[in-house]
Amino acid sequence: MSRSTTFVIAFTLLTVAAAFLLPPLPQPLDYHDFADQRDVLGIHNFFDVFSNVAFLLAGLAGLFVVFGGRARFEFPAERWPYAVFFLGVLMTAAGSAWYHLSPDNETLFWDRLPMTIAFMGLIASQVVERISVRAGLVLLGPMLLLGMASVVYWIATERAGAGNVLPYALLQGYAVVVLLMMAALLPSRYTRANDLYFIFGWYVLAKLLEFFDAKVLAYSHLVSGHSLKHVAAAVAGVVVCRMLMQRTLAGRDREA
Numbered sequence: 233m234s235r236s237t238t239f240v241i242a243f244t245l246l247t248v249a250a251a252f253l254l255p256p257l258p259q260p261l262d263y264h265d266f267a268d269q270r271d272v273l274g275i276h277n278f279f280d281v282f283s284n285v286a287f288l289l290a291g292l293a294g295l296f297v298v299f300g301g302r303a304r305f306e307f308p309a310e311r312w313p314y315a316v317f318f319l320g321v322l323m324t325a326a327g328s329a330w331y332h333l334s335p336d337n338e339t340l341f342w343d344r345l346p347m348t349i350a351f352m353g354l355i356a357s358q359v360v361e362r363i364s365v366r367a368g369l370v371l372l373g374p375m376l377l378l379g380m381a382s383v384v385y386w387i388a389t390e391r392a393g394a395g396n397v398l399p400y401a402l403l404q405g406y407a408v409v410v411l412l413m414m415a416a417l418l419p420s421r422y423t424r425a426n427d428l429y430f431i432f433g434w435y436v437l438a439k440l441l442e443f444f445d446a447k448v449l450a451y452s453h454l455v456s457g458h459s460l461k462h463v464a465a466a467v468a469g470v471v472v473c474r475m476l477m478q479r480t481l482a483g484r485d486r487e488a
Contacts, residue, residue, distance in 0.1 A: 236417035237363055240410060247406045251382075256396035259386070264335035267446035268456035280332040283459040284325045286466035291322025294473050303476035306421065307365060313357035313372055314476065320350030321469045328462065337395075341387045344400060348379030351407040354472070358411060358428070362418035379403060408435060424479040427471055434468035 272278035295318045297303050298311050305311055323346030331343035352375040360368030382399040389396045415428040441448060441457040441464055448457035 234418075239417060240363075240413055243410060243413060244406070247402055251399040251402050254398055256389075256394065257398035257401060258395045259337060259390060259397045264337075264340070266332075266335065266456065266458050267449045268459060276334070277332045279455060279459045280462075281329050283462040284329040284332070286463045287321055287325035287328065287469070290466040290469035290473070291318050291320075291325060294318030294321060294469055297473050297476050304422070304479050304481075306481055309369055310357075310360050310365065313353050313360055313368060314472070316353030316372065316376065317350050317357060317472065318353075318469065320346045320348075320353055321466070322346075324350060337387065337390050341383060344383045344386075345380060348383055348400075348403060349376060351404065352376050352379040354431075355407060355410060358414045358418075358420075361420045361422060361425075362414050408432065419482075421482055422479045423482050424475045425482075427475040430471050431468045434464050434471060438462075438464040438468070 266277065266280055268279050269277055270279065272282075275281055295315065298315050298318060303311065303314070324343070327342040327344075327346045331339040333339070353372070356368050356372040356375055358368075359371060382403045386395065386397050386400050411428060412432060415425065415432075419425070438461045441461040443457070445457035445461075448460060449455065
């Protein structure tokens with residue numbers, strides 16, 4: 233086992249330990265107070281709902297690329313983590329739209345659940361390409377269960393009156409950091425591996441737009457930061473599509 237792989241495993245174990253050892257983190261009460269609450273065509277929070285079309289398009293495009301023969305895979309089984317990722321993106325379109333129609337903790341559960349599916353699928357894809365094909369495919373199922381469990385645990389604690397969103401928050405942060413670690417420390421078997429940094433960049437932009445939700449709306453007078461967040465996050469999925477279509481095996485690229 234390489235030193236870089238050891239770092240990734242150690243960070244994973246540290247994150248799991250933190251989820252058990254750190255004090256509970258309650259869901260902020262004002263989380264559901266989005267800046268743009270305009271009704272259009274009788275649809276409450278129309279723009280936050282409608283902007284999820286971006287996830288729908290990215291998810292459908294990704295599944296078409298993965299199963300339509302346009303993606304480059306050395307082994308056919310490598311498509312499954314990406315299929316899970318794009319399925320998560322597609323399901324996020326439905327879950328997020330449902331949530332924004334009536335924002336509360338119960339509907340937020342259906343927004344967060346598919347996002348964990350997308351996160352875990354993307355992480356597993358990079359394990360496949362940078363560490364071990366077998367390990368990445370074997371870990372895909374347990375990773376999905378762990379991701380979904382973090383959301384189930386959160387909503388269960390909310391219903392019990394002692395909400396703890398920490399495991400889910402750590403999972404989201406872990407996904408971003410571990411992808412960056414693998415990009416920086418572990419070479420991929422494919423070209424265009426650095427596209428992972430562009431995926432990270434779009435994700436960071438999405439989080440910034442989410443944070444400045446009200447300020448973006450106040451400045452633009454047209455669209456809120458949260459609506460644009462959906463678009464920016466979906467673009468990250470489009471970058472994955474482009475990567476899969478344009479990459480080749482690194483060794484073959486050098487030989488050419």
